[in-house]
Amino acid sequence: MKIFSKKGLLLSLCMMMVIAIVAGCSGNKNVEEQVTAVKETAANETATTESAYKDKYDTPVTLTTVWGVDPELRFKNGETIENNVATKWAKDTLGIEIKSLWSVTDTNGAFATKMRLSMASGQKMPDVVTIGDEQLAQDLIDSGLFREVGSLFEQYASDAWKQAVEIDNHVWDPYIRDGSKMGIPVLDYAYNHDYLLWIRQDWLDKLGLGAPKTLDELETVMEAFKNNNPDGLAPKEVIPLSIGFKNSLNTWMADPSWIFGAYGTMPQQWNMGADGKLEYGSINSGSKQALQKINDWFTKGYIPKEAALWDENKASEPAVAGTAGIIPGPYWMSGWPLLDTAKNVEGAVWKPIGIPTGSDGVAGRHGTHFTNGVVLINKDMKNPEILFTYQNYMFNNLADPEVGSEFDNGLFKGYDYDMDANGKELHLDDIPGGYVNSIRYLLVRDGARIPDAQMKALLNLANGGEPKTRLELEVKNNYGPETPAAAKVLLEQDEISMKNMFTGPTTTTMKSKMDYLNKIESQAFNEIIYGDKPLDSFDKFVETWKASGGDQITQEVNDWYNTVK
Numbered sequence: 001m002k003i004f005s006k007k008g009l010l011l012s013l014c015m016m017m018v019i020a021i022v023a024g025c026s027g028n029k030n031v032e033e034q035v036t037a038v039k040e041t042a043a044n045e046t047a048t049t050e051s052a053y054k055d056k057y058d059t060p061v062t063l064t065t066v067w068g069v070d071p072e073l074r075f076k077n078g079e080t081i082e083n084n085v086a087t088k089w090a091k092d093t094l095g096i097e098i099k100s101l102w103s104v105t106d107t108n109g110a111f112a113t114k115m116r117l118s119m120a121s122g123q124k125m126p127d128v129v130t131i132g133d134e135q136l137a138q139d140l141i142d143s144g145l146f147r148e149v150g151s152l153f154e155q156y157a158s159d160a161w162k163q164a165v166e167i168d169n170h171v172w173d174p175y176i177r178d179g180s181k182m183g184i185p186v187l188d189y190a191y192n193h194d195y196l197l198w199i200r201q202d203w204l205d206k207l208g209l210g211a212p213k214t215l216d217e218l219e220t221v222m223e224a225f226k227n228n229n230p231d232g233l234a235p236k237e238v239i240p241l242s243i244g245f246k247n248s249l250n251t252w253m254a255d256p257s258w259i260f261g262a263y264g265t266m267p268q269q270w271n272m273g274a275d276g277k278l279e280y281g282s283i284n285s286g287s288k289q290a291l292q293k294i295n296d297w298f299t300k301g302y303i304p305k306e307a308a309l310w311d312e313n314k315a316s317e318p319a320v321a322g323t324a325g326i327i328p329g330p331y332w333m334s335g336w337p338l339l340d341t342a343k344n345v346e347g348a349v350w351k352p353i354g355i356p357t358g359s360d361g362v363a364g365r366h367g368t369h370f371t372n373g374v375v376l377i378n379k380d381m382k383n384p385e386i387l388f389t390y391q392n393y394m395f396n397n398l399a400d401p402e403v404g405s406e407f408d409n410g411l412f413k414g415y416d417y418d419m420d421a422n423g424k425e426l427h428l429d430d431i432p433g434g435y436v437n438s439i440r441y442l443l444v445r446d447g448a449r450i451p452d453a454q455m456k457a458l459l460n461l462a463n464g465g466e467p468k469t470r471l472e473l474e475v476k477n478n479y480g481p482e483t484p485a486a487a488k489v490l491l492e493q494d495e496i497s498m499k500n501m502f503t504g505p506t507t508t509t510m511k512s513k514m515d516y517l518n519k520i521e522s523q524a525f526n527e528i529i530y531g532d533k534p535l536d537s538f539d540k541f542v543e544t545w546k547a548s549g550g551d552q553i554t555q556e557v558n559d560w561y562n563t564v565k
Helices: 006-025 028-049 085-094 110-120 134-142 150-156 159-166 169-175 201-207 215-227 257-261 285-299 312-321 338-344 385-398 453-462 470-478 483-492 508-529 537-564
Strands: 061-069 096-105 128-131 184-187 196-200 239-241 270-272 278-280 324-329 350-353 371-377
Touching (some): 110 134, 128 134, 134 371, 169 184, 201 215, 215 285, 215 324, 285 508, 350 483, 371 385, 453 483, 508 537
């Protein structure tokens, strides 16, 4: 028998009276709509007085979702994404049965395509879905099929989850519509793609050179690496600075964005201008100076001739082969791909150094947002609190597990970790049946991450602390020997991190003009870097960019920014 609180009973009586008044006083045309609205208000108010949230459901409850399966994700023991150790754990531990509406191997954007087809054809949407594709997320929010989540988060999220989000409340910004939070951001580790420079320390030592701190000092080092190579490589064999910008001037590894940072801007993102408004970094006058510098380095042979054709992975190949002296990228590159250099060149040592400054002491690197996607909740989901039962457990227990706790050694024994007969943890390669990245089986991507947790673990190691927690052991064993030191270098330049200030949905003019603007930008910049056009052609590019929709986009971006700043 359902028991109503005194507040709920009084609310119901009041609503019945309102319904009667509305029915008696309104014309026939809108009576039914008004009565329905009043009933919905009553139902919503009653629901808030009787939370169905539980830490575990004695009678299992069902939550539906859909999956885009990483083609590299392995399964074992006859399991699938629909039925595996993680789905069994959720049912046994939380009383939550996760039911899959469909799954697809996510190659060539297959998941996004399937979601769009489902949306367009009116197919049933899942109760909960995690989306990594930013444009798809925005389109799903705008479809009206998913509900506001801010009130749910405030009511049901655990303190640990809320505190993790509060590290940077701007993580909500991309998913706000008219002041309402329409998606829960999937948190990622802080600084995951902020840049520093990785340099061949063994080359510096043999040449008697110190780590460069300015662009001028960097040029001196690159000249020595190329024309007086300590490993005896001929100048034509050496790439002093391995970069590539086939995909973008501002990406996740081996791009030249930090060179622009030395001139006070960051390309292909929206930065805070001197007037307090957002501006597109590629049209800032600092970009002209950066292009001049890159062209100079291209002419001197300091960067690859094929840089405009190289993506991130291709640009890392000379570094791994031992023919590159410097490569820009994240703090975790010590573990991959640079760990393999020593296999190819005996005595090769990579060390992290800070981003060099320009002539006026300015330095800049692109910053990293603390998000890796968004969780959307179906507007028709009857019991959305189920998601919070699941995810609260993740944040309370998995995100930063204490020594000796449930997830101290890993997520699932026999999958991502295992122990020998003496209770000692096995190397990943020795796990019976093979290692499985089972965290990707979880409902929300990567389970739960507290943005600053990994960096705290790295700093503890960098300062001489012994690894004790799971995060400390994980970064020590899996992230490469120089990763803690790199984290320290990164944080010593925390103030130079420049995040993209526009994180909102694609604006109206972006939809029709941005592809063209990106095309003319890429062409103009490549022509200047390769010397096919004079430096002053930059001014014509800016003029064309502004007149071809750029000014209108800038206005739309700032209109959005005014709603969230």
